[in-house]
Amino acid sequence: MVGLAFVASVEAAAAGEQIIRARMMLDTPGTTVTATALAFGVSTRTIYRHVIGRARSR
Numbered sequence: 001m002v003g004l005a006f007v008a009s010v011e012a013a014a015a016g017e018q019i020i021r022a023r024m025m026l027d028t029p030g031t032t033v034t035a036t037a038l039a040f041g042v043s044t045r046t047i048y049r050h051v052i053g054r055a056r057s058r
Contacts, residue, residue, distance in 0.1 A: 022051045 018040060025036050026047075036046045036051070048054060 019051055022047060026051065 022036050022040055025031055026033070026040065033044050033047050033052075037047045040047075
């Protein structure tokens with residue numbers, strides 16, 4: 001049986017890899033936050049918070 005701590009660490013590692021991939025995508029000229037969010041199935045707010053590292057201003 002797999003422990004919950006192991007599952008959580010695997011999920012965190014996967015999320016970390018997705019953040020790296022999203023940053024690489026955003027470094028590509030012409031790629032928008034909206035396109036990146038769509039590619040990862042998240043909101044633009046999530047990209048701003050977790051990938052770019054800032055909250056989106058309203």
